[in-house]
Amino acid sequence: MRADRLLSIMLLLRTRDRVTATELAERLEVSERTILRDMEALSAAGVPVYADRGRSGGFSMLDGFRADVSDLTPMETQVLFAYLGLDTFGDLGLSRQLGSALDKLAVNATLGDVNRLREVVHVDRRRWFAGTDDVTHLPGLRRACADRRRVRIRYQSPRDDRPVSRVLDPLGVVENGNRWYLVAYHQGEPRSYRLARVRAVTVLDAPARLPDGASLASVWESLRSAFETGPEPTHAVLRIPAELEDAVRTVLQGQLATGHELSVIRRDAGSVDVSGAYRFRQAVIGMCLGYAGQVQIVAPADLRHEAARVAIAAANAHTTSVAG
Structure with a gap:
């Protein structure tokens, strides 16, 4: 409609020093002749628009003109x-x-x-070293959530070799650290599904069956809390050579349990002892063995002894040929 187009032209001129007829025509998907007629209509209506001729010319709006559409500060x-x-x-x-x-x-x-x-202020929501998730199905799932329609998805979880079909009652979508998740009920239980693992979506001609009073924010918070709780964290003191400190501490940061930080408890010219609480016991052992003894477990003793047993078993397994 012409009224919408005239408003759009005003809005564009309000935020740009100068806009050409070609730019306006492309933005509004009309001809340049139509833009020229629209500019004449705006001028006749008292909007202070004017044209600058020449190679770098275009249309501008008089400084200070303000349309009273809101009271935003x-x-x-x-x-x-x-x-x-x-x-x-x-x-x-x-x-x-x-x-x-x-x-x-x-x-x-x-x-x-x-x-x-x-x-x-610049916001970069990407995780370090992470690729870009495929969110092809996000717009369709958003609409299904808004329309409260059941969906059938083909979903490939990290535990499955191939996609599995599931019928879900979608509650909403959540963006977390530049990763999108679908929050939905499957057989009456709330679950979260990472959008990057959704292979296909079919919106069904059936209403979503959601519990009365189900809130996206509260259900997501419950799912996140359950995921982050996990097993009891493993506390360990590690001795790191001074020349490897930066690299090892970077690796350890990604293994820390929620709410914990590394702390230095001893330092000399050759090494540093750091204390931390980690999400997975095996990850601490694996990281230390990966540095071939350069990073040592100082405490607790049982973790140190377990690392020794694992090292021996790993050495035995890798000194024999792999069958097949």
């Missing part, structure tokens, strides 16, 4: 632009709606308001 505007600028909404299939929302916010902001927070 400059800081509120900065916060919204910084948050809405994340690619989360693109993953959800909402890029077009996001662009429209940002344009409407911009009508009540100066260029300084829009850019100030972005200039000093």
